[in-house]
Amino acid sequence: MSKKSKPAAGSTVYFVPVPESSTPQDMAAAAVKLWERMKLDTIIADKSLVAIKQHFGEKNGQNFVPPAVAKAVGQRIRQAGGKPFLTDSNTLYNGMRANAVDHLELAREHGFSHETLGFPVIIADGLKGESQVTLDGPAKTLKHVFIAGAGYMADAAIILTHVTGHLAAGMGAAIKNVAMGFGGRAGKLQQHHAAKPIFKKDKCKVCGRCIKHCPVGAITMKDTAVLDQERCISCGECYAFCPHGAVGFDWSTTSTDLQHKMAEYCLAYHREKAGRVAYLNFITRVTKNCDCMATDEPRLPDLGVAGSFDPIAVDAASAALLDERHGRNVFSEYWPQLDHNTQLAYGQQIGLGSTQYELVRED
Ligand code: SF4
Numbered sequence: 001m002s003k004k005s006k007p008a009a010g011s012t013v014y015f016v017p018v019p020e021s022s023t024p025q026d027m028a029a030a031a032v033k034l035w036e037r038m039k040l041d042t043i044i045a046d047k048s049l050v051a052i053k054q055h056f057g058e059k060n061g062q063n064f065v066p067p068a069v070a071k072a073v074g075q076r077i078r079q080a081g082g083k084p085f086l087t088d089s090n091t092l093y094n095g096m097r098a099n100a101v102d103h104l105e106l107a108r109e110h111g112f113s114h115e116t117l118g119f120p121v122i123i124a125d126g127l128k129g130e131s132q133v134t135l136d137g138p139a140k141t142l143k144h145v146f147i148a149g150a151g152y153m154a155d156a157a158i159i160l161t162h163v164t165g166h167l168a169a170g171m172g173a174a175i176k177n178v179a180m181g182f183g184g185r186a187g188k189l190q191q192h193h194a195a196k197p198i199f200k201k202d203k204c205k206v207c208g209r210c211i212k213h214c215p216v217g218a219i220t221m222k223d224t225a226v227l228d229q230e231r232c233i234s235c236g237e238c239y240a241f242c243p244h245g246a247v248g249f250d251w252s253t254t255s256t257d258l259q260h261k262m263a264e265y266c267l268a269y270h271r272e273k274a275g276r277v278a279y280l281n282f283i284t285r286v287t288k289n290c291d292c293m294a295t296d297e298p299r300l301p302d303l304g305v306a307g308s309f310d311p312i313a314v315d316a317a318s319a320a321l322l323d324e325r326h327g328r329n330v331f332s333e334y335w336p337q338l339d340h341n342t343q344l345a346y347g348q349q350i351g352l353g354s355t356q357y358e359l360v361r362e363d
């Protein structure tokens with residue numbers, strides 16, 4: 001049974017609810033239901049190479065989309081005649097996802113391996129981020145975009161996204177998963193370029209937590225914490241971990257810039273795949289910070305999984321479903337200084353999708 005709850009306009013978003021403390025099997029069952037409802041068999045050509053794109057979780061992270069989902073989606077790809085592989089790209093910052101060897105080890109620790117899934121796990125941009133393809137920028141901000149090689153070469157893609165808040169974009173969902181996750185190393189640098197932290201001398205308590213968490217050693221301790229602008233890769237970890245509010249960003253310019261670039265990256269990929277990419281958003285274990293942070297922070301009760309062929313519509317619907325459930329604007333409350341709607345509005349403006357959608361709720 002399905003119920004439509006908005007007047008028909010723009011794109012369609014399907015939503016399958018899950019229990020508030022859902023299991024991996026609940027999420028996998030919801031994904032399979034969406035597969036059938038969205039008729040995803042139709043985007044899988046015989047013997048085509050199909051990317052399942054997701055974040056494998058940062059070291060000690062627990063909230064990522066569980067392996068049972070990728071496994072179930074991979075089985076459906078196989079049944080439709082395609083050849084699935086699970087993929088993500090390396091991070092800019094040091095850590096367990098900075099190169100393919102460590103990244104695959106971490107993936108295996110989190111339950112993502114050929115043995116557990118039944119199909120290969122491939123790092124999309126090579127051993128150290130060297131595999132990327134240069135495309136013309138699809139809109140006005142970026143002249144070129146750099147897409148991770150395996151993401152570009154895939155014949156089709158299923159984007160599995162854990163919906164969260166995000167310290168620089170307000171919300172991290174399908175648009176960000178594609179933009180950063182399928183952005184090559186140069187692409188990630190390009191998107192983050194404008195954002196450098198500001199260290200406030202009067203608030204710094206010289207605790208050193210920022211130094212411990214900075215992945216590239218860009219902070220030193222003089223009388224207070226001091227930034228090396230050249231070395232900083234704008235990952236935002238110092239902001240997330242400073243317990244005294246001594247790290248800030250000029251969000252007004254950097255967040256808008258970042259969100260515009262994210263939308264352009266997503267558009268470049270979306271157009272490249274031309275109808276052979278689908279987006280499944282997991283509105284489960286929602287936290288203030290994204291999976292890269294792996295902090296032990298409170299999680300919202302699980303809602304369900306939303307699916308669409310339109311990355312803007314599925315992200316807009318995910319935020320709206322959260323707001324409806326909690327009676328407040330969840331991402332604005334998490335990040336009051338940011339406007340996460342910027343990525344949606346700008347994305348719509350450049351032709352990525354529509355903020356107007358018809359929501360079809362499955363029982
Ligand atoms: S974490 Fe914050 S308070 Fe501690 S040293 Fe760094 S900037 Fe200063």
Ligand code: SF4
Binds near residue numbers: 231236237239
């Ligand atoms: S944003 Fe902060 S943690 Fe990240 S590289 Fe720059 S100084 Fe280091």
